[in-house]
Amino acid sequence: MKTSLAIRLAPWIATVALFVFWEAVCRIFKIPPFFLPPPSLVAKSFVEFWPAIYRNSLFTLSTTLIGFGMAVGFGLALGLAVGWSRAIYAGIYPLMIGFNAIPKVAVVPILVLWFGIGFIPAVLTAFLISFFPIVVNVATGLATIEPELEDVLKALGASKLDIMRKVGIPRALPYFFGSLKIAITLAFVGSVISESVASNTGIGNLMLQAQAQFQVPLIFAGLIALAVEGIAMYALMAMLEARMTGWAQRSGFAQT
Amino acid sequence: MTAFVALDDVSHVYGGAGGTLAVDGLSIHVNRGEFAAVVGPSGCGKSTLMKLATGLQFPFKGTVQVAGSVVRQPVKIAGMAFQAPTLLPWRTTLENLLLPLEIVEPHRGRIRRHRAEYVARAEALLASVGLAGQGGKFPWQLSGGMQQRTSLCRALIHEPDLLMLDEPFGALDAFTREELWCVIRDLHAARNITIVLVTHDLREAVFLADRIFVMSARPGRIVAEREVDIPRPRDLEVTFTPQFSAIVHELRAHIVKARP
Numbered sequence: 001m002k003t004s005l006a007i008r009l010a011p012w013i014a015t016v017a018l019f020v021f022w023e024a025v026c027r028i029f030k031i032p033p034f035f036l037p038p039p040s041l042v043a044k045s046f047v048e049f050w051p052a053i054y055r056n057s058l059f060t061l062s063t064t065l066i067g068f069g070m071a072v073g074f075g076l077a078l079g080l081a082v083g084w085s086r087a088i089y090a091g092i093y094p095l096m097i098g099f100n101a102i103p104k105v106a107v108v109p110i111l112v113l114w115f116g117i118g119f120i121p122a123v124l125t126a127f128l129i130s131f132f133p134i135v136v137n138v139a140t141g142l143a144t145i146e147p148e149l150e151d152v153l154k155a156l157g158a159s160k161l162d163i164m165r166k167v168g169i170p171r172a173l174p175y176f177f178g179s180l181k182i183a184i185t186l187a188f189v190g191s192v193i194s195e196s197v198a199s200n201t202g203i204g205n206l207m208l209q210a211q212a213q214f215q216v217p218l219i220f221a222g223l224i225a226l227a228v229e230g231i232a233m234y235a236l237m238a239m240l241e242a243r244m245t246g247w248a249q250r251s252g253f254a255q256t
Numbered sequence: 257m258t259a260f261v262a263l264d265d266v267s268h269v270y271g272g273a274g275g276t277l278a279v280d281g282l283s284i285h286v287n288r289g290e291f292a293a294v295v296g297p298s299g300c301g302k303s304t305l306m307k308l309a310t311g312l313q314f315p316f317k318g319t320v321q322v323a324g325s326v327v328r329q330p331v332k333i334a335g336m337a338f339q340a341p342t343l344l345p346w347r348t349t350l351e352n353l354l355l356p357l358e359i360v361e362p363h364r365g366r367i368r369r370h371r372a373e374y375v376a377r378a379e380a381l382l383a384s385v386g387l388a389g390q391g392g393k394f395p396w397q398l399s400g401g402m403q404q405r406t407s408l409c410r411a412l413i414h415e416p417d418l419l420m421l422d423e424p425f426g427a428l429d430a431f432t433r434e435e436l437w438c439v440i441r442d443l444h445a446a447r448n449i450t451i452v453l454v455t456h457d458l459r460e461a462v463f464l465a466d467r468i469f470v471m472s473a474r475p476g477r478i479v480a481e482r483e484v485d486i487p488r489p490r491d492l493e494v495t496f497t498p499q500f501s502a503i504v505h506e507l508r509a510h511i512v513k514a515r516p
């Protein structure tokens with residue numbers, strides 16, 4: 001399919017425009033750099049502190065990805081179980097809703113109590129915050145099998161496992177891959193929260209220290225690093241989704 | 257010897273005691289190899305009848321027998337097609353056809369090793385409904401009529417003894433519908449298959465069926481039974497004969513009376 005040049009260039013133009021606007025506002029209104037540093041200053045600080053930013057980014061990235069990986073495994077298994085049996089669904093769902101309602105920042109102190117500060121609480125926070133959408137999506141995919149199709153298969157003597165394998169799971173895949181985009185973003189949030197509260201490493205911690213030392217451009221450099229990482233991971237998941245479930249993306253709705 | 261599909265004095269309620277009484281005192285007998293049609297007002301329990309006859313639902317009263325034995329679980333020998341084609345969008349048309357073979361024995365155990373043989377069978381079936389060479393397309397790349405043909409093929413691929421069609425042509429335009437009438441007519445003629453067709457279209461029922469059952473409004477039961485004595489093979493031309501119109505009119509009168 002041919003995407004027009006305008007659509008391909010649009011995100012870059014918008015991004016550049018945002019930074020130009022930001023720079024211009026800072027200069028025109030003479031905003032003090034310790035209040036809102038202009039992008040040029042942020043870039044300078046980015047270069048200056050690159051080794052620290054790089055090291056801490058890798059840390060945040062790894063806690064996010066490990067927590068996310070755990071969430072995928074656990075979320076998939078739980079989603080299949082919930083979609084498989086109404087009894088499991090009835091039993092677990094209220095618990096899950098309740099658990100999901102707890103802001104995960106509130107859980108970090110407990111994790112620190114159990115595991116100390118640093119790597120493990122960050123991974124676990126990422127995991128805890130991100131498995132829920134995966135469970136819900138997988139279960140939804142399974143629950144929305146057309147009853148008529150189920151009838152067709154049952155009249156052929158298909159077992160529940162057959163129906164799950166031939167229809168349920170392939171059907172749930174687009175929901176699953178769709179949920180990964182949300183889950184990875186949430187996992188990232190979880191990691192950064194935990195690092196800000198209870199860690200000596202990670203971008204969250206770097207920003208906290210920069211704030212304590214009043215290095216405002218470095219705080220913003222940390223933000224930019226987070227944004228870039230977040231976008232990269234999201235894009236990766238979106239690509240994975242498009243590759244794995246091409247059949248589900250046949251609508252031309254958003255393509256014009 | 258009892259009928260191939262026999263429902264005797266069957267009553268069915270949805271949603272437990274105090275729920276909707278869908279059919280009540282329903283009896284219907286369809287012989288082996290017969291083409292039966294069921295007509296009746298909307299919501300009278302026609303789809304329920306299909307589900308009872310295939311063991312997808314169980315009556316709280318009365319007996320359901322298929323091929324001489326009481327139905328206690330899904331029958332395993334029936335092919336079904338509905339108004340919606342319900343094809344799997346992630347499988348090509350050909351792969352959709354192979355789906356029943358991945359479930360029904362003995363094909364289930366053989367399909368991996370003898371795939372080429374089954375693919376050839378599926379392609380031949382597609383060709384017989386005018387879809388030669390379309391097997392590689394995905395269902396959503398087919399027109400509604402083509403999808404419905406595929407759905408019919410899926411119901412037939414494992415050569416079932418019993419074919420249950422629940423308004424399979426309801427969503428199609430008049431021309432495509434008549435084309436598919438002929439497809440079904442020829443399939444019935446070519447194989448010794450028992451067909452139960454639910455339809456709203458009286459002309460369709462008269463053109464295709466050997467016997468037509470008229471159901472009352474809910475709770476449904478049979479209020480009239482009509483043999484169609486038009487000789488086979490029938491051509492679409494018969495739909496313009498006075499004999500054909502007479503039967504359609506007669507059925508119409510029954511339906512009008514049956515309506516609540």
Ligand SMILES: Nc1ncnc2c1ncn2[C@@H]1O[C@H](COP(=O)(O)OP(=O)(O)OP(=O)(O)O)[C@@H](O)[C@H]1O
Pocket residue numbers: 270271276277278297298299300301302303304305474
């Ligand atoms: N799964 C269900 N749960 C509860 N009630 C149902 C269910 N399926 C059908 N019914 C009810 O049973 C009655 C008969 O339904 P059925 O689907 O058999 O009618 P029908 O004759 O096929 O109608 P139509 O011609 O509109 O397809 C209706 O009143 C309907 O509301």
Ligand SMILES: [Mg+2]
Pocket residue numbers: 302303304422
């Ligand atoms: Mg119906």
